[in-house]
Amino acid sequence: MQISDLPYPDPGVPDARSGPRFLWWLGRGQLGGQAKSLSWGLLHFGGVAGLPYAVGLGVDAAVNRDGARLLWVGGLIALLGAAISLGDAMLHRTAVTNWITAAARVQQLLARKTAELGSALTRRVAAGEVVAVSTGDVEKIGWFVEAVSRFLAAALTLVIGCVALLFYAPTIGVVVAIGMPVLALAVLPLLPRATQRADIQREKAGKATELASDTVAGLRVLRGIGGEELFLSRYREASQEVRRAAVRSARMWALISAIQVLLPGALLITVVWYGSALVLEGRLDVGELVAAFSAVATMLYPLRHFEEIAMAYSFSRPSAKRAARVLSLTRTDADLTESDADADNAADNAAQAPAPGGDLYDPQTGLLVPAGRFTAVVCGDPDLAGRLAERLGGHPMDDGAAAGSSVLLGGVALDELALDTARTLVLVQDKDPVLLSGTLRELFDVPASGTVTPRAALAAAQCTDVLDALLQSAPDGVSDPMDARITERGRSLSGGQRQRLALARSLVTDPEVLVLDEPTSAVDSHTEARIADGIAALRAGRTTVVLASSPLLLDHADRVVLIHEGTVAASGTHRELLHGEPLYRAVVTRETEEEQRLAGLESVLNESVLNESVLTEIEESA
Numbered sequence: 001m002q003i004s005d006l007p008y009p010d011p012g013v014p015d016a017r018s019g020p021r022f023l024w025w026l027g028r029g030q031l032g033g034q035a036k037s038l039s040w041g042l043l044h045f046g047g048v049a050g051l052p053y054a055v056g057l058g059v060d061a062a063v064n065r066d067g068a069r070l071l072w073v074g075g076l077i078a079l080l081g082a083a084i085s086l087g088d089a090m091l092h093r094t095a096v097t098n099w100i101t102a103a104a105r106v107q108q109l110l111a112r113k114t115a116e117l118g119s120a121l122t123r124r125v126a127a128g129e130v131v132a133v134s135t136g137d138v139e140k141i142g143w144f145v146e147a148v149s150r151f152l153a154a155a156l157t158l159v160i161g162c163v164a165l166l167f168y169a170p171t172i173g174v175v176v177a178i179g180m181p182v183l184a185l186a187v188l189p190l191l192p193r194a195t196q197r198a199d200i201q202r203e204k205a206g207k208a209t210e211l212a213s214d215t216v217a218g219l220r221v222l223r224g225i226g227g228e229e230l231f232l233s234r235y236r237e238a239s240q241e242v243r244r245a246a247v248r249s250a251r252m253w254a255l256i257s258a259i260q261v262l263l264p265g266a267l268l269i270t271v272v273w274y275g276s277a278l279v280l281e282g283r284l285d286v287g288e289l290v291a292a293f294s295a296v297a298t299m300l301y302p303l304r305h306f307e308e309i310a311m312a313y314s315f316s317r318p319s320a321k322r323a324a325r326v327l328s329l330t331r332t333d334a335d336l337t338e339s340d341a342d343a344d345n346a347a348d349n350a351a352q353a354p355a356p357g358g359d360l361y362d363p364q365t366g367l368l369v370p371a372g373r374f375t376a377v378v379c380g381d382p383d384l385a386g387r388l389a390e391r392l393g394g395h396p397m398d399d400g401a402a403a404g405s406s407v408l409l410g411g412v413a414l415d416e417l418a419l420d421t422a423r424t425l426v427l428v429q430d431k432d433p434v435l436l437s438g439t440l441r442e443l444f445d446v447p448a449s450g451t452v453t454p455r456a457a458l459a460a461a462q463c464t465d466v467l468d469a470l471l472q473s474a475p476d477g478v479s480d481p482m483d484a485r486i487t488e489r490g491r492s493l494s495g496g497q498r499q500r501l502a503l504a505r506s507l508v509t510d511p512e513v514l515v516l517d518e519p520t521s522a523v524d525s526h527t528e529a530r531i532a533d534g535i536a537a538l539r540a541g542r543t544t545v546v547l548a549s550s551p552l553l554l555d556h557a558d559r560v561v562l563i564h565e566g567t568v569a570a571s572g573t574h575r576e577l578l579h580g581e582p583l584y585r586a587v588v589t590r591e592t593e594e595e596q597r598l599a600g601l602e603s604v605l606n607e608s609v610l611n612e613s614v615l616t617e618i619e620e621s622a
Helices: 019-028 031-063 067-124 127-168 170-185 188-217 219-225 228-280 286-327 333-337 340-344 382-392 419-425 454-460 464-473 495-509 525-538 574-580 582-589 593-621
Strands: 360-362 367-369 374-379 426-429 513-517 543-547 559-564 567-572
Touching (some): 019 067, 019 127, 019 286, 031 127, 067 127, 067 286, 127 188, 127 286, 188 228, 188 286, 228 286, 360 382, 367 382, 374 382, 374 582, 382 426, 382 513, 382 543, 382 559, 419 426, 454 464, 454 495, 495 513, 559 574, 559 582, 567 574
Parallel strands (some): 374 559, 513 543
Antiparallel strands (some): 559 567
């Protein structure tokens, strides 16, 4: 896989059982790239390790005044230099390729999981954690994947260099062969503690990122209630914890670095001291001493990659653990028992799509939505309404629902359907729909039946003023509002304008079942009444569910269902429930308990007065 080939046609099914398993899965998926990087690394490090021996041969040739041999050594050094340059350039190229392709694979997997779970993702994982995984954690995971091949090349080079020195100068080579493994393994006892401190640092940094992300997302609300200073103090405290953890981690890594400077220096001194004694005794040539000294000095370069791989693993392991946690989430609890092999065949085993015209039924709440009707659902608890909307779209509510209680469409469980089939049949628009940046035409470039045009949807959602506002802010030369650009998340528009554009986008898709959660909560009453007319007219003959408590919307519904404490409490038309169901009236009209009591007393008094007047009339007639 080359960078130009990205994105992956299929990033695969990850092993998300743990962080190390996920890293191992990523590495196995890039064996070709790892082999290339290892080959170029061996060429580069081999050239570096070969230079001391060439220099030693050159010293011997100069001492012996052998010009031919000196010329041959010069050619060898030139060849080694070319190998070092070519190997270094290609090692960097292949290593960076491994890094970017690994990061891209993780990002694709996260994007696929986000699309699969939808808004249910942020109910199961904090939004800040998702941001941390998809940004900084992805880079650290890619760092470890690309560092593996460099480490293997460095380790093989050290082994080959020590063996070669044993054959070239056995008397001094023994010292080097013993000293190098000691240098490589000297920091092993410190790595668990360093890794533990790095894990703590990454965990605290992740929590600080989550806090910052959540604070920014709710900044407007915080300003409204004056809570900015409170959250600022919380973030300041979290930031200081991250700083302290980073200092503790850096101290351990500084100690490891100091050991890797001190011990190699001690080995060099030992080689020079012992080698000089051997030269004076005549047991070692000057060229062999120079070669041994240079070999130790140059082998310290690949030795540094032992520290790098330890750092890369310590930083990438918690990142991989967080990524695996997100990637292990599934649409339903039943999927948790599904193996990787079963996941590959999930599409083949999915239930067949139901025939058009089926009723939508939720066995947990008892809600029945007749096919082709406009049904409104009233919940006293807004959070319950949001969870119910997601449930109607085929997502579990994560509240201990019994197995087999999936929402049924035409008698078929939604969470047993293939994901793309379920999304085509049922579309859910939540309370806070997101508008992506781009032109209005691109906003409506969504999978749709083609029956509803963007202009019809915009008219039904009462977006005339939105189109005018987009044209006014558009650059000169843009005459069609469909070519006007929307800023990121629609920040240049008001809340009501964003809500109406999102509603129009949902209407364009024209799904068999459309579920709208408070689609008009940010618009004025006059606009809301016209939107209710538009939805009823445009969705005539199609199944539409609106979760709302606005009388203007409820009065346009064919049927209204009241959900109380998680189950259906009453159903009928808006006017029937308003006059005959006190609980419904309290939710819709926002009546307090005192107002309900007074209304009840007034009703009793009116009834008493009516009875007395009837008795009087009877007596008079008698």
